[in-house]
Amino acid sequence: MPVHLHGLGTALPPHVLDQSEVAARAADIFGGAYPQFDRLARSFKTSGIEQRHSVVPIEWFEAPHGWGDRSAAYLKGARMLFVQAVSAALSDAGWSAKDVDCVVTVSTTGIATPSLEAQVFGEMGFRGDVMRVPVFGLGCAGGVSGLGTAEALARSGMRVLLVVVETCSLAFRADRMQKADIIAAVLFGDGAAAACLGPEAPVGPGRTCITLGAGHQKIWPDTLEIMGWDVDDAGLGVVFDRSIPGFVAEHFAGATAGALNAAGLTTGNIDRYVCHPGGAKVVTAIEEALNLTAGTLDSERDVLRRCGNMSAPTVLFVLQSVLASGATGQMMACALGPGFTASFLPLHIGGIG
Numbered sequence: 001m002p003v004h005l006h007g008l009g010t011a012l013p014p015h016v017l018d019q020s021e022v023a024a025r026a027a028d029i030f031g032g033a034y035p036q037f038d039r040l041a042r043s044f045k046t047s048g049i050e051q052r053h054s055v056v057p058i059e060w061f062e063a064p065h066g067w068g069d070r071s072a073a074y075l076k077g078a079r080m081l082f083v084q085a086v087s088a089a090l091s092d093a094g095w096s097a098k099d100v101d102c103v104v105t106v107s108t109t110g111i112a113t114p115s116l117e118a119q120v121f122g123e124m125g126f127r128g129d130v131m132r133v134p135v136f137g138l139g140c141a142g143g144v145s146g147l148g149t150a151e152a153l154a155r156s157g158m159r160v161l162l163v164v165v166e167t168c169s170l171a172f173r174a175d176r177m178q179k180a181d182i183i184a185a186v187l188f189g190d191g192a193a194a195a196c197l198g199p200e201a202p203v204g205p206g207r208t209c210i211t212l213g214a215g216h217q218k219i220w221p222d223t224l225e226i227m228g229w230d231v232d233d234a235g236l237g238v239v240f241d242r243s244i245p246g247f248v249a250e251h252f253a254g255a256t257a258g259a260l261n262a263a264g265l266t267t268g269n270i271d272r273y274v275c276h277p278g279g280a281k282v283v284t285a286i287e288e289a290l291n292l293t294a295g296t297l298d299s300e301r302d303v304l305r306r307c308g309n310m311s312a313p314t315v316l317f318v319l320q321s322v323l324a325s326g327a328t329g330q331m332m333a334c335a336l337g338p339g340f341t342a343s344f345l346p347l348h349i350g351g352i353g
Helices: 019-030 058-062 067-093 139-154 179-187 244-262 280-289 298-307 314-324
Strands: 003-011 015-018 051-054 102-106 131-135 160-167 190-198 208-212 216-219 227-232 235-240 272-275 329-337 341-352
Touching: 003 067, 003 314, 015 019, 019 051, 019 058, 019 179, 051 190, 051 298, 067 160, 067 190, 067 235, 102 139, 131 139, 139 160, 139 190, 139 216, 139 227, 139 314, 139 329, 139 341, 179 235, 190 314, 216 244, 244 280, 244 329, 244 341, 272 280, 272 314, 280 298, 298 314, 314 329
Parallel strands: 102 131, 102 160, 272 329
Antiparallel strands: 003 190, 003 208, 015 051, 160 190, 208 341, 216 341, 227 235, 329 341
16 A cells, blocks of 8 residues: 655744854863864864754753753653644644544654653644554654654554654753764754655645655664763763764665665666755765765755754755755655664655646
């Protein structure tokens, strides 16, 4: 049974972090304490990022925070983003909350029990028998992996709502003085995206037929240290290894070939890759690994410039941009995340009906 994308929505929190202001604040925090800060600070200008958004104002980061503060800010911010992204996706699909049979919620930057879809149950108006599938730990691969999970569930005949929410900014740590924390301060922002998937094709004037294929993943052994979280009394601390661009250059083409083969496709079939922009160097490494003309991943760079790396939802912002551009044809969504894992999902964008 084919699965179709009926609606897509995104949301950003209200606090805008200008990259130059973040760089100045980071210099105040790290400059006198971290010996290599001046060298690493160049990344604020070379990151390709102009601004990001946060669920808390920049002044929040001036004081120390532990698990309690971070969890409270996560719950408040993630609930807000969840409602906004879902409302946009349902409107785009022409669905109501009661049309949803299953909610897949992907989030790795905080912990909520009951999970987020239960937290907003009354506000959203989901049915009492809605199936809930909360997913934790996918990190930057969560958008594509989440689409794969939602597609598999929708194949059974259900209408599935995928919601991807991340508040990366709340993991900022000034107490550890590690290189990864400075790079995180350079790259990460907050955001959410939601997608409505169903077995029936969307109908009506102006509707684009978008068909999703089955997701595919590749995990490499002995790579746990490349990306993830350290967990301690103060909260989550980013693990973000410098080897990521090199790893992409060496291994991503082979993983992509495996995903194409699993979908019955070849590189010649792909009109566009829809990629998670982990950072400027990662986007360039993906273009080189896939033998794409430099600058091909323009939507990826634009999303990175406007929003930074929001982790899991970022690739859905890219997909939204690609759709808005009017692009059609066979595509492959892809992302890399903790594990270390590459996640893929083929999708075909038809013309407007």
